[in-house]
Amino acid sequence: MQTSPVEFQSLAAIDRLSRMDHAEFSHAGTMAAASALDITLHESMEPLEKEWRALDVDPLNSLHQSYDWCHAWTKTHRNPLAIIRGRRGAKAAFILPLEIVRANMVRTAQFIAARYNNINSGLFSAEFRAGAGASDVAQVAEAITALLAGKADLVNLQNIPLEWRGERSPFAALPAIENQNHAFQLPLxxxxxxxxxxxxxxxxxxxxxxxxxxxxxxxxxxxxxxxxxxxxxxxxxxxxxxxxxxxxxxxxxxxxxxxxxxxxxxxxxxxxxxxxxxxxxxxxxxxxxxxxxxxxxxxxxxxxxxxxxxxxxxxxxxxxxxxxxxxxxxxxxxxxxxxxxxALFDFGLGDQDYKRRWCTVETVQHDILLPISAAGHLAAFAQRGVVRTKAVIKGNPQLYSFIQRLRAHADNVPAQATGTDD
CATH class of the missing domain: 3.40.630 (Aminopeptidase)
Known part of the structure; x- marks a missing residue:
């Protein structure tokens, strides 16, 4: 299912158009129509397959946002989908494959299969990545929150490298918090x-x-x-x-x-x-x-x-x-x-000794939180606190080891008492 298109243009641009003469207005209107972002919400993958696979081809778009990866997850998990597509004219500029999960009474829109993903990029055309400014990305963020109003309380885009293989992510223009988990790679x-x-x-x-x-x-x-x-x-x-x-x-x-x-x-x-x-x-x-x-x-x-x-x-x-x-x-x-x-062997998320022995590159990833409802604002505040606390713990090997031992003890007690495998 697709909502009605939502177009976003800055008020400043509209004000400039109002002061132009007829010839200038006609030319500017043509240019604006060509560059305006048409952003829509979709609740199924299949109608977008052709555009999706075309964006998949770009090597800087993560495998974890690929059509096949997301399709396998949606067929086995059945969470409501909230796929955001942006077009300039007839060409897809981006696809953000999101699903809505509910936890603790909060509905969160996140990347499909987020728990098993690494290096989340979203899907962007090379042209959009090259030309997108802060105002374009702000329009995308505004569109997401508007389209998901009533459907989700919070958008949580996790594990995004703001720089990846020599290019800056469009998401770098948005406020972000460093994720506690880094990724580790070995150049080949x-x-x-x-x-x-x-x-x-x-x-x-x-x-x-x-x-x-x-x-x-x-x-x-x-x-x-x-x-x-x-x-x-x-x-x-x-x-x-x-x-x-x-x-x-x-x-x-x-x-x-x-x-x-x-x-x-x-x-x-x-x-x-x-x-x-x-x-x-x-x-x-x-x-x-x-x-x-x-x-x-x-x-x-x-x-x-x-x-x-x-x-x-x-x-x-x-x-x-x-x-x-x-x-x-x-x-x-x-x-x-x-x-x-x-050219790159990626050991994925998590700081472990064997990864550091093999890897020469440590990639910092970030989370972007976009609250939609009052519950979402509270959840975003709590999430920022959780991420910062985890980062402090993982940055202290002695403290992290102690917490792991406590967790192992806590998890083992009920398993031993009930005879079940936790």
């Missing part, structure tokens, strides 16, 4: 050894040789990529099992437990990738010899253009833990990505 070259040279290459190679020796001592291994849909689904289910064991051991809630979340990732496996691009590809380390056929580590990768993103990973801690099979799999995937011409 066509030569894996040159890629390693950015790190402590000598130490890395020594560790790799040690890992290989330890696994070869029990029969060896192979790095493989799941190809058939049957193999993909079986490997994904094994990932869910391995991850559940890991979360339980840490006393943390299982973020992959919900059936609809698992269905989302299974649906991504059904999308046919073009060339090397894919929303989800499963890699694994399969053992030989004593553990023949057992899977020691699994990782899910996405690729768009030259950008590879690690979506998730797991290990079987009962299999050769002394060889660090998870880190070994990263070595093999990064080496393969170099050979296949990728």
């Amino acid at each position: 070259t066509g030569d894996f050894q040159k890629t390693l040279a950015q790190l402590n290459a000598k130490r890395r190679r020594k560790k790799f040789r040690g890992q290989v020796r330890k696994i070869e001592a029990v029969g060896g291994f192979e790095h493989f990529v799941a190809r058939s849909l049957t193999e993909k689904n079986a490997l994904l289910n094994l990932f869910f099992e391995q991850k559940a064991i890991r979360f339980k051991a840490l006393g943390l809630p299982n973020t992959f437990q919900a059936p609809e979340t698992q269905a989302f990732f299974h649906m991504l496996l059904e999308v046919d990738g073009s060339s090397l691009d894919t929303p989800l590809e499963l890699h694994a380390l399969r053992l030989k010899g004593d553990y023949r056929g057992r899977i020691a580590a699994i990782a899910g990768l996405s690729r768009k253009g030259d950008h590879v993103i690690c979506q998730f990973g797991s290990i079987d801690e009962s299999l050769v833990p002394e060889a660090s099979p998870g880190e070994l799999l990263f070595w093999l995937m990064i080496e393969r990505s170099c050979e296949e011409g990728a």
Whole structure:
């Protein structure tokens, strides 16, 4: 469903037009009509597919706002959609794929599948990114809040890099708060050894040789990529099992437990990738010899253009833990990505030691909060406080470790008392 178009032009521009003579007015009117933003709200994806896929092609638009990624989520979660499209004339200038979720009596419009996304860019045409000024972006923000009035209380656009791969985001013109989670990346070259040279290459190679020796001592291994849909689904289910064991051991809630979340990732496996691009590809380390056929580590990768993103990973801690099979799999995937011409390997959100050992780039991301209702204003105020508090905690390793231990204890108590898996 589509609302009536909403056009936004500044009062200053209208005032200038009123002072022009007829010839000037005619020319200015033609130019204004060509440049005016026509911004509309849509409640389904399918009517926008052609325009959406045309914007997908731009390498600076995030894979996590791609049509296939969002379509898989909407088919498995069924949240109300609030997709904002902007046009200049007949050409799409941007699409913001939002869904409305309700929590604590507050309706929040956020990026589709926000919890599992990294580097949210929205979808912008190259022309809009190059030419959009602060007034254009202010008009977009005004349009969003006007179109969503009565449907949402707050717009929360999370994990936006205000600068990404040499370009400034149009969102940079809006007030933003730094997200507590940063993303970590390793730039790649066509030569894996040159890629390693950015790190402590000598130490890395020594560790790799040690890992290989330890696994070869029990029969060896192979790095493989799941190809058939049957193999993909079986490997994904094994990932869910391995991850559940890991979360339980840490006393943390299982973020992959919900059936609809698992269905989302299974649906991504059904999308046919073009060339090397894919929303989800499963890699694994399969053992030989004593553990023949057992899977020691699994990782899910996405690729768009030259950008590879690690979506998730797991290990079987009962299999050769002394060889660090998870880190070994990263070595093999990064080496393969170099050979296949990728330029950036993205470890995603979250500050963990293994990411810092691999990565030379730390990307700061921001959240943009646009309150709509009175409840939304209160929620935005609270959200800013939560984000700042989390940033302080995560910036203090000792405090963060203490909080994690408290959380693990709190989560374990009810699980032990009821015999259920939290």
